[in-house]
Amino acid sequence: MSSQANTVNATRTSFRIIEVLKRLDGAGVTAVASELDIPKSTVHNHLQTLLEERYVLKEGDTYSVGLRFLELGEFTRNRMDIYETVRPETETLAEKTGEMVNAAVEEHGQGVYITRHEGQQAVSVDTYAGKRVYLHCTALGKAILAELPEPRVDEILDEHGMPQRTENTITDPDELKAELETIRERGYAYDREERLPGLRCVAAPVVTDGVVAALSVSGPTTRIKGDMFHEEIPELLLSAANVVEINMAYS
Amino acid sequence: MSSQANTVNATRTSFRIIEVLKRLDGAGVTAVASELDIPKSTVHNHLQTLLEERYVLKEGDTYSVGLRFLELGEFTRNRMDIYETVRPETETLAEKTGEMVNAAVEEHGQGVYITRHEGQQAVSVDTYAGKRVYLHCTALGKAILAELPEPRVDEILDEHGMPQRTENTITDPDELKAELETIRERGYAYDREERLPGLRCVAAPVVTDGVVAALSVSGPTTRIKGDMFHEEIPELLLSAANVVEINMAYS
DNA sequence: TTAACTGTTCAGTTCGTCCGAACGGATTAT
DNA sequence: ATAATCCGTTCGGACGAACTGAACAGTTAA
Numbered sequence: 001m002s003s004q005a006n007t008v009n010a011t012r013t014s015f016r017i018i019e020v021l022k023r024l025d026g027a028g029v030t031a032v033a034s035e036l037d038i039p040k041s042t043v044h045n046h047l048q049t050l051l052e053e054r055y056v057l058k059e060g061d062t063y064s065v066g067l068r069f070l071e072l073g074e075f076t077r078n079r080m081d082i083y084e085t086v087r088p089e090t091e092t093l094a095e096k097t098g099e100m101v102n103a104a105v106e107e108h109g110q111g112v113y114i115t116r117h118e119g120q121q122a123v124s125v126d127t128y129a130g131k132r133v134y135l136h137c138t139a140l141g142k143a144i145l146a147e148l149p150e151p152r153v154d155e156i157l158d159e160h161g162m163p164q165r166t167e168n169t170i171t172d173p174d175e176l177k178a179e180l181e182t183i184r185e186r187g188y189a190y191d192r193e194e195r196l197p198g199l200r201c202v203a204a205p206v207v208t209d210g211v212v213a214a215l216s217v218s219g220p221t222t223r224i225k226g227d228m229f230h231e232e233i234p235e236l237l238l239s240a241a242n243v244v245e246i247n248m249a250y251s
Numbered sequence: 252m253s254s255q256a257n258t259v260n261a262t263r264t265s266f267r268i269i270e271v272l273k274r275l276d277g278a279g280v281t282a283v284a285s286e287l288d289i290p291k292s293t294v295h296n297h298l299q300t301l302l303e304e305r306y307v308l309k310e311g312d313t314y315s316v317g318l319r320f321l322e323l324g325e326f327t328r329n330r331m332d333i334y335e336t337v338r339p340e341t342e343t344l345a346e347k348t349g350e351m352v353n354a355a356v357e358e359h360g361q362g363v364y365i366t367r368h369e370g371q372q373a374v375s376v377d378t379y380a381g382k383r384v385y386l387h388c389t390a391l392g393k394a395i396l397a398e399l400p401e402p403r404v405d406e407i408l409d410e411h412g413m414p415q416r417t418e419n420t421i422t423d424p425d426e427l428k429a430e431l432e433t434i435r436e437r438g439y440a441y442d443r444e445e446r447l448p449g450l451r452c453v454a455a456p457v458v459t460d461g462v463v464a465a466l467s468v469s470g471p472t473t474r475i476k477g478d479m480f481h482e483e484i485p486e487l488l489l490s491a492a493n494v495v496e497i498n499m500a501y502s
Numbered sequence: 503t504t505a506a507c508t509g510t511t512c513a514g515t516t517c518g519t520c521c522g523a524a525c526g527g528a529t530t531a532t
Numbered sequence: 533a534t535a536a537t538c539c540g541t542t543c544g545g546a547c548g549a550a551c552t553g554a555a556c557a558g559t560t561a562a
Contacts, residue, residue: 008261044540045520054359057358057359065327067324067358072269072273072316072321074324074380077318105318131325259519260518281508281509289551292554293550293552
């Protein structure tokens with residue numbers, strides 16, 4: 001087992017089991033055991049514990065992730081000032097643009113979506129609150145990176161790498177840094193099908209005394225183009241981000 | 252330590268630490284250690300593990316619950332058929348009534364809110380998605396209990412008890428069961444300030460092949476009264492619950 | 503400078519986790 | 533019917549690892 005010094009292996013195992021339950025959308029003891037290549041009695045012990053603590057559910061012989069995590073997660077999100085402040089803005093942005101609007105914050109070098117609003121004609125993609133994405137291949141992520149100090153950017157790139165997601169993904173650190181410079185000057189970031197083919201995004205950073213977040217509008221390449229891509233959406237985003245920054249300052 | 256047979260104590264400790272972090276809204280090693288009365292080096296080991304696994308955050312010397320739990324929780328909620336189906340209904344109910352609308356499911360003998368929509372004049376109370384409440388003192392909970400088999404009801408009451416929350420809380424099992432009978436006949440449930448003083452709720456159950464959920468409308472005693480309390484809201488709830496049941500059947 | 507806080511490190515020891523095999527129940531094949 | 537093969541669960545023993553408490557280092561207050 002890959003165990004660091006002075007850490008609790010059992011905890012690691014428990015969370016690994018939970019991740020498997022999530023990935024398989026519920027599973028039995030044997031399935032989890034073979035997935036992780038550990039004895040099923042061990043898996044059973046962990047699941048028994050998680051069941052008693054009410055973190056997982058058992059229906060018949062199938063264990064699955066319980067809503068206790070939603071309690072922890074929602075509680076955490078609701079305590080974030082940025083969440084309360086950003087939500088009305090993403091909502092009106094979704095109305096005005098008709099597209100999908102997201103907000104994200106940085107955590108452990110990744111982007112975490114905290115809100116999601118669908119406009120009238122929004123495409124439903126694979127985003128949901130809590131979902132984590134790489135920073136280098138999303139408009140949200142690049143907007144955030146552009147506002148972080150360079151040493152921190154290097155740290156993040158070292159830790160997570162720059163995996164190629166589409167043929168447009170930026171995989172060279174220097175190229176990325178040049179783009180971050182452009183984003184800083186321009187004030188907003190683009191994702192030109194760098195994470196998902198056919199999907200374009202525009203994002204603006206929100207910088208508020210330590211916390212860095214970003215707002216984005218996403219839509220299909222066929223619709224997000226021309227003035228919409230280069231003028232209208234950027235302007236709406238910048239003013240929304242500005243409103244959030246002001247409201248954060250006086251909250 | 253209260254350790255059951257064949258369970259993993261370390262896992263229990265980790266989750267206990269996480270709960271403390273939630274309750275204190277972030278805390279240091281020493282604070283957590285004294286809260287749980289365990290050595291701080293132990294706490295440190297657990298927090299180190301949770302940090303490496305990205306489940307908690309560390310800002311300076313303060314550890315806090317991370318958004319990883321939101322990922323697990325939201326993912327779980329989004330996989331629930333009932334969630335997708337119920338959301339449009341709670342939204343329109345909130346518009347029509349102007350009050351706070353919630354939906355909850357049963358899990359481990361407790362009610363767990365899965366959606367929340369605020370109408371125009373809704374009072375903001377302490378509910379949020381993922382929040383857990385007792386079943387015996389909420390309209391949502393009683394609506395759910397009324398649809399569960401009696402042995403299961405006894406099990407739940409044994410496990411969780413019937414703590415008194417206000418002077419109106421029903422604390423006698425027989426009295427509760429009589430009310431559940433009334434609810435079954437009438438089709439919907441009331442909360443007459445049984446959980447929070449000044450707050451009234453009406454709730455209707457949603458029964459769909461195994462899953463039991465409930466919808467509720469909540470508001471201040473001063474506004475939720477008369478025909479509103481006895482006719483309008485119940486009718487809206489029943490038809491909304493019915494729509495959900497039908498949509499669940501054909502999904 | 504000192505004192506009183508932090509969080510962190512470390513090493514020893516005991517405790518509890520992990521494991522493999524055996525059990526019992528349910529389902530399917532023979 | 534009977535056997536075979538799944539499943540989840542139980543058990544006890546052994547070894548590894550989690551817990552512990554004291555010492556360390558870094559920070560703030562006196």
